[in-house]
Amino acid sequence: xxxxxxxxxxxxxxxxxxxxxxxxxxxxxxxxxxxxxxxxxxxxxxxxxxxxxxxxxxxxxxxxxxxxxxxxxxxxxxxxxxxxxxxxxxxxxxxxxxxxxxxxxxxxxxxxxxxxxxxxxxxxxxxxxxxxxxxxxxxxxxxxxxxxxxxxxxxxxxxxxxxxxxxxxxxxxxxxxxxxxxxxxxxxxxxxxxxxxxxxxxxxxxxxxxxxxxxxxxxxxxxxxxxxxxxxxxxxxxxxxxxxxxxxxxxxxxxxxxxxxxxxxxxxxxxxxxxxxxxxxxxxxxxxxxxxxxxxxxxxxxxxxxxxxxxxxxxxxxxxxxxxxxxxxxxxxxxxxxxxxxxxxxxxxxxxxxxxxxxxxxxxxxxxxxxxxxxxxxxxxxxxxxxxxxxxxxxxxxxxxxxxxxxxxxxxxxxxxxxxxxxxxxxxxxxxxxxxxxxxxxxxxxxxxxxxxxxxxxxxxxxxxxxxxxxxxxxxxxxxxxxxxxxxxxxxxxxxxxxxxxxxxxxxxxxxxxxxxxxxxxxxxxxxxxxxxxxxxxxxxxxxxxxxxxxxxxxxxxxxxxxxxxxxxxxxxxxxxxxxxxxxxxxxxxxxxxxxxxxxxxxxxxxxxxxxxxxxxxxxxxxxxxxxxxxxxxxxxxxxxxxxxxxxxxxxxxxxxxxxxxxxxxxxxx
Numbered sequence: 001x002x003x004x005x006x007x008x009x010x011x012x013x014x015x016x017x018x019x020x021x022x023x024x025x026x027x028x029x030x031x032x033x034x035x036x037x038x039x040x041x042x043x044x045x046x047x048x049x050x051x052x053x054x055x056x057x058x059x060x061x062x063x064x065x066x067x068x069x070x071x072x073x074x075x076x077x078x079x080x081x082x083x084x085x086x087x088x089x090x091x092x093x094x095x096x097x098x099x100x101x102x103x104x105x106x107x108x109x110x111x112x113x114x115x116x117x118x119x120x121x122x123x124x125x126x127x128x129x130x131x132x133x134x135x136x137x138x139x140x141x142x143x144x145x146x147x148x149x150x151x152x153x154x155x156x157x158x159x160x161x162x163x164x165x166x167x168x169x170x171x172x173x174x175x176x177x178x179x180x181x182x183x184x185x186x187x188x189x190x191x192x193x194x195x196x197x198x199x200x201x202x203x204x205x206x207x208x209x210x211x212x213x214x215x216x217x218x219x220x221x222x223x224x225x226x227x228x229x230x231x232x233x234x235x236x237x238x239x240x241x242x243x244x245x246x247x248x249x250x251x252x253x254x255x256x257x258x259x260x261x262x263x264x265x266x267x268x269x270x271x272x273x274x275x276x277x278x279x280x281x282x283x284x285x286x287x288x289x290x291x292x293x294x295x296x297x298x299x300x301x302x303x304x305x306x307x308x309x310x311x312x313x314x315x316x317x318x319x320x321x322x323x324x325x326x327x328x329x330x331x332x333x334x335x336x337x338x339x340x341x342x343x344x345x346x347x348x349x350x351x352x353x354x355x356x357x358x359x360x361x362x363x364x365x366x367x368x369x370x371x372x373x374x375x376x377x378x379x380x381x382x383x384x385x386x387x388x389x390x391x392x393x394x395x396x397x398x399x400x401x402x403x404x405x406x407x408x409x410x411x412x413x414x415x416x417x418x419x420x421x422x423x424x425x426x427x428x429x430x431x432x433x434x435x436x437x438x439x440x441x442x443x444x445x446x447x448x449x450x451x452x453x454x455x456x457x458x459x460x461x462x463x464x465x466x467x468x469x470x471x472x473x474x475x476x477x478x479x480x481x482x483x484x485x486x487x488x489x490x491x492x493x494x495x496x497x498x499x500x501x502x503x504x505x506x507x508x509x510x511x512x513x514x515x516x517x518x519x520x521x522x523x524x525x526x527x528x529x530x531x532x533x534x535x536x537x538x539x540x541x542x543x544x545x546x547x548x549x550x551x552x553x554x555x556x557x558x559x560x561x562x563x564x565x566x567x568x569x570x571x572x573x574x575x576x577x578x579x580x581x582x583x584x585x586x587x588x589x590x591x592x593x594x595x596x597x598x599x600x601x602x603x604x605x606x607x608x609x610x611x612x613x614x615x616x617x618x619x620x621x622x623x624x625x626x627x628x629x630x631x632x633x634x635x636x637x638x639x640x641x642x643x644x645x646x647x648x649x650x651x652x653x654x655x656x657x658x659x660x661x662x663x664x665x666x667x668x669x670x
Contacts, residue, residue, distance in 0.1 A: 027098035029069040034368075035059045035082055035105045041258050043107060045125055046084040049564065053078065056564060057504040062368060062402055067504045074098045082107065119230045119253050121240045122558065123196040124574065130630045132638045132662030133237035136160065137230040140255065143223055147271045147358055149381060149390070150174040150219040151226070161233055168433075169424050170275065170354065170383045171390050172213035173203045178233050178248035190231075190248040191241055192218055195412050195495045197513035197554055198241075198580075204519060204548065211430035211531065212423050214487050214521065220416035222377040222394040224269050224360040227255045239660035240624050240640050254412055256398050257364040257371030264365040267375075275354030276384050281437065285342035289440030289468075290314020295340075297323045299331055299459040301470040308471045310438040317342040317442060325468040326447045331459010346445040347436045350476055354384035360394075372399040385432065387480045389421040406501040414493040421486055425479070429531045432480070435473040443468045451478040464528050474530050482526040483534075491517035505563035512555040519548040524600045532592075536607065539593030543600040551583045570630040580620040588612035619647040634669035638662050 035046045042063025049056025050069065057067040069078075073096050080103055083089045087107035094103055118137045120126050136159050148154045152174045156164045163177045181188050192201050203216040230251040232238040238245035258265075289295050290306035295314035298304025304323070306314055315322070321337035328336040343349075362375035374397050381390035398412040425431050448467065455464035464470055465478040495513030502508055523544040525535040535542035558576040565571050593607035594600065602609055622645070628638035642658040 027074060028071045029074060029096040029098055029101050030066065031069060031080065031101045031103060032066045033103045033105065034063045035065065035107060036063055038106060038108050043084065043087070046082050046107065048080065048082045050078045050080055051567065054564070054567065058562065060501070066405065069096050119228050119251055121232060121238060121249065121251065122576065123251065123253065124560065130572070130628065130636045132628070132636050132664040134233040135230055135237050136233070137228055140227055143226060143229055147273065149379070150215070151221050151223045152176050152218060154223055155229065159231055162231065167213045167426065169213050169426060170385065170388065171215055171381065171420055171423055173216040178231065182247050188247050190250050191238065191245040193249060193251045194221070194493055195254055196497070196511050196556070197493065197495045197515060198552060199493060199515040200550060200552065211425045211427050211533065212485055213426050214420065214423065220418055220489065220491050221252070222360060222396070224377060225254050225375055225394070225396045227253045236660050236662055239658050240626060240642055242622065242642050242644050242658055254396060254398060255373055256400060257366045257373040264363055267362040270359040273356045275356055277351055280347055283347065283441060285317060285344050285441055287312050288314045288317045288340055288342070288442035295322060297325050297327065297330055299470070300325055300468060301460065303459070310440065310469050310472045312441045315340060324442065325458050326444060340442055342441050343444050346443055347439060350445050351384045352386055355382045369402045370400065385424045385480060386477060387422050388424060391419045393417045409498045411496040412494070416491045418489040422480055423485055432476050435476065438472065440468060448475050449477050451475040483524065483529050485523045487521045489517055489519045506561045509558045511558070514551060514553040516551045521546040527597065534592065536592040539595070539606045540597040541594050542592040543594065544588065544590035546586065546588050548586045549584070553581045555579045568632045573627045575625040578622040580622070582618040585615040621645045634666040636664045
């Protein structure tokens with residue numbers, strides 16, 4: 001065997017030395033990293049790309065991203081760019097050497113006209129510049145600048161194109177109408193979505209004659225738990241939700257835990273306010289109770305001169321001594337007249353100074369793989385109407401887990417306990433304020449506080465409370481204290497989501513959740529209560545008991561795709577399906593007469609109780625989708641479609657379709 005020469009050996013060594021380099025050149029490069037803000041919180045929706053290779057990815061909810069550069073690019077030095085509206089872009093020069101490559105970014109906020117991302121329909125986050133529909137988002141800080149009993153009230157004055165009105169009663173319902181009335185029906189309220197799950201905003205009137213406003217169900221939410229409040233304005237923006245979003249939709253996302261290197265974060269929010277009626281009617285104070293310039297109290301029911309009337313068309317309030325309901329010896333021949341003078345603040349003096357105390361304590365924290373948040377909130381309201389109280393207790397527990405680089409899960413559980421005591425009545429015959437429209441201007445309201453004196457003290461009916469008029473009105477203090485109206489609602493909102501990142505530009509998520517509550521209303525009425533819809537005065541009182549149960553369950557599958565198909569074109573597509581199951585039952589037991597006073601039980605009914613029962617079930621199966629294209633980050637065109645199949649319509653004719661098309665053009669960017 002002939003030995004190789006030194007020159008030959010050298011050549012072999014050179015060839016062998018090139019082999020590793022050649023193998024490396026044929027290996028692709030996987031680029032990974034995290035994008036954080038200057039506050040050390042992850043940023044979602046950041047586009048990280050290599051423009052010369054036309055490849056890239058977006059950061060997820062934990063700020064992480066990952067994509068692969070082809071083997072043909074190995075050995076090249078390229079620019080890795082991180083961009084997101086609302087932040088200054090950042091870049092890094094990297095060499096694609098094959099194998100793994102790690103590159104983190106830290107973005108600094110930047111003020112722009114269209115800043116960041118917003119939560120849109122189905123909880124999907126989009127850049128504001130890529131929206132073709134009108135919507136407006138409020139963050140937690142702006143939402144909680146002021147504190148109100150109803151989260152909808154806190155939006156007032158902070159968004160455009162909406163009309164927010166209250167019932168006028170503390171603790172009553174608050175209506176929000178987006179871009180005006182859309183139907184002739186009484187309900188023009190939008191659809192409410194919390195963490196992707198539709199929730200009830202039911203406004204429950206209670207009792208015989210619906211004489212009380214028990215508020216709307218969205219007030220169960222604790223605004224301190226809200227991360228964002230997005231209003232989808234008009235049917236075009238909310239078309240993906242189908243017919244029940246014909247009046248628009250409001251998408252609410254709750255706060256989640258964030259990565260804090262394993263440290264816990266504690267938040268405490270508390271507020272205290274003094275409450276009173278916002279505005280009272282203007283009253284004349286020239287004339288007092290009676291008619292034709294004449295008045296003299298006899299028995300408060302027509303036994304005197306004009307004393308059975310409630311309007312103030314009587315004598316001048318000039319101090320002339322006249323017999324009145326609170327004069328010594330009223331209702332007898334020995335009545336001692338007292339000065340007939342005005343009490344200009346007698347309506348104002350009935351109302352007290354209310355007090356509202358709200359507190360929320362939240363604890364959150366997490367790591368790169370897991371996060372959690374827990375909060376407890378309590379609202380205590382001592383109303384400005386005497387003997388009127390409200391209390392709301394809320395709890396929230398949420399968590400997220402990054403099971404693997406491509407698979408993540410989140411879950412949210414909310415609980416609310418809402419109690420109301422002695423809500424003020426509404427309507428012509430039941431409202432406290434209604435009687436003040438007719439109130440005798442000479443009546444000293446402070447004399448009515450001791451209503452437990454019998455009417456016989458001032459010549460009135462022996463079975464009635466102490467009062468100034470026995471024909472048309474109850475003593476307002478008696479009305480609030482002797483006729484208890486209690487309501488309570490226990491509510492759970494639960495939601496779970498699993499998401500899988502199939503490819504850099506393609507993800508699939510499965511979400512399921514329920515809105516469940518039980519609602520009880522107990523109304524008890526004294527026999528002297530004048531509203532005949534509630535009580536027959538021939539008996540010892542009446543009652544009305546109402547029990548509601550509601551459960552709506554939704555299961556939803558979403559497939560989302562977002563990709564830069566060209567340097568100047570971004571395509572976003574979504575395809576999904578939803579299974580909705582609704583159940584509602586209500587039972588009522590009521591009577592206008594009981595046998596023994598003070599025992600409000602069916603066994604004590606003197607008049608056969610009226611029983612009511614209603615149950616409904618509804619199933620809805622839906623498929624929906626959308627596709628949009630954004631050209632050069634300033635022109636967006638989007639089309640959506642939804643098809644529903646309802647169980648409440650005749651078979652064969654129970655399928656209906658909702659399409660929409662929208663576009664936007666950002667002139668300043670163009």
